[in-house]
Amino acid sequence: MINLPDNARKHLDNYLQQVRTCLKDCPTVDADEVEQNIKEHIESELQDSSEPVSFAALDDILKRLGSPQQWLPEEISWWRKIILRLRTGPEDWRLAYISFALLVVGFIILPSSIVLIPASFIVARAALSEVADSSELKAQKCLIYPSLIVSCSVIAFILFFGGMVLGACLAEVLWDLTWIREVAYMGTVTFAASITVTITALSWIILGAVFCKWPGLVRSIFKPFADWFNRKHAIILTCVGFALLVLTLAVVGYLRFVVFSKL
Amino acid sequence: MVLTGILHCYILNIMENRFFDNWSTQLRKGMLELCILNAIRGTSLYGYDIVRKLRNIEGLVISEGTIYPILSRLKREGFVQTTIKESTEGPPRKYYELTAAGEKILSQMNGYWQDIKTGTDILKGDEKS
Numbered sequence: 234m235i236n237l238p239d240n241a242r243k244h245l246d247n248y249l250q251q252v253r254t255c256l257k258d259c260p261t262v263d264a265d266e267v268e269q270n271i272k273e274h275i276e277s278e279l280q281d282s283s284e285p286v287s288f289a290a291l292d293d294i295l296k297r298l299g300s301p302q303q304w305l306p307e308e309i310s311w312w313r314k315i316i317l318r319l320r321t322g323p324e325d326w327r328l329a330y331i332s333f334a335l336l337v338v339g340f341i342i343l344p345s346s347i348v349l350i351p352a353s354f355i356v357a358r359a360a361l362s363e364v365a366d367s368s369e370l371k372a373q374k375c376l377i378y379p380s381l382i383v384s385c386s387v388i389a390f391i392l393f394f395g396g397m398v399l400g401a402c403l404a405e406v407l408w409d410l411t412w413i414r415e416v417a418y419m420g421t422v423t424f425a426a427s428i429t430v431t432i433t434a435l436s437w438i439i440l441g442a443v444f445c446k447w448p449g450l451v452r453s454i455f456k457p458f459a460d461w462f463n464r465k466h467a468i469i470l471t472c473v474g475f476a477l478l479v480l481t482l483a484v485v486g487y488l489r490f491v492v493f494s495k496l
Numbered sequence: 497m498v499l500t501g502i503l504h505c506y507i508l509n510i511m512e513n514r515f516f517d518n519w520s521t522q523l524r525k526g527m528l529e530l531c532i533l534n535a536i537r538g539t540s541l542y543g544y545d546i547v548r549k550l551r552n553i554e555g556l557v558i559s560e561g562t563i564y565p566i567l568s569r570l571k572r573e574g575f576v577q578t579t580i581k582e583s584t585e586g587p588p589r590k591y592y593e594l595t596a597a598g599e600k601i602l603s604q605m606n607g608y609w610q611d612i613k614t615g616t617d618i619l620k621g622d623e624k625s
Contacts, residue, residue: 252561256565259565261568261569261572261573262565262568262569262572263568263571263572266564266567266568266571266590267564267565267568269590270543270544270564270567270568270590271561271564273542273543273544273589273590274543274544274547274560274561274564276586277544278544280586297559297560298559298560298561299558299559299560299561299562300559301561303559303561303562304559304561304562304564304565
């Protein structure tokens with residue numbers, strides 16, 4: 234048996250697995266015999282190569298052998314060919330297909346989207362982890378990115394505008410309390426707006442502080458869209474939150490003690 | 497107008513290429529079986545030797561691995577048989593040779609191919625004249 238480095242061995246095992254999967258249920262072909270022939274072919278090709286055989290040398294032989302999907306006989310139905318393509322495609326492509334399929338089904342069957350869209354996101358991230366750099370993904374981006382964009386948009390909305398929703402809910406709860414209304418001494422809209430903006434500003438300050446301590450968290454959550462994020466951006470977020478808080482308190486104070494007290 | 501003309505030519509070129517690709521793929525599929533049987537006619541060869549022999553024919557073997565499922569299918573059909581022979585260069589090798597049924601079908605296939613080739617040549621000749 235030829236001495237192969239780990240990456241080449243893995244590549245060969247993956248190829249032979251594709252051969253087995255493609256030909257397993259093919260009634261006119263003996264999959265074991267073909268696999269044996271392929272092994273002999275590779276050994277014969279590499280006979281004169283210096284050991285250990287390089288990944289590139291093996292890859293060149295496998296490319297010349299071609300994809301086992303091309304060997305499927307005509308009698309196999311189209312739907313079976315599609316299933317085989319999904320089962321035998323390179324690992325990263327399979328994940329990309331699954332991610333996209335989960336996203337599409339999640340959108341079609343809306344109640345299931347709570348489970349399927351996060352699952353699609355996880356699979357897309359797994360596909361992304363298969364490559365060292367997202368630029369290596371090439372055409373797979375079309376399958377992986379929709380899921381990442383949808384999920385990252387939802388996460389971004391929750392993180393950056395969750396405070397706003399929370400503030401609005403809190404304002405509604407507080408406004409029902411009589412003593413709050415008496416202390417606040419302002420209109421419903423002004424009260425709701427001030428609470429909402431204050432909570433939003435506070436959430437941005439907290440988020441900014443957390444991201445300043447762990448900037449990698451943002452890069453990790455929003456990978457590959459936030460690779461540029463660093464402490465500077467976290468500080469900007471904190472400053473914006475702080476400025477918004479000060480501005481809100483100033484406006485609320487002015488309204489409460491100057492405008493409404495005169496009414 | 498010029499742009500439309502260029503686009504039209506480009507689309508026609510793509511369609512022609514696609515047509516040729518489909519046609520040559522279909523032709524190759526049928527021819528490959530005939531060539532494999534001819535390659536082992538009167539001799540016994542092991543899989544890799546057959547590939548080496550066929551890869552020299554321009555445009556016939558696009559992916560070399562295609563030959564192995566065809567060999568397996570021909571064996572199941574009873575047109576070829578295998579014998580294990582010791583090798584000086586490694587483990588024992590599986591050699592393929594034609595069976596009597598294989599000889600018969602090959603002779604039929606060669607005859608059929610010859611008829612088609614002759615017919616095509618005549619048509620080509622007619623076209624020239």
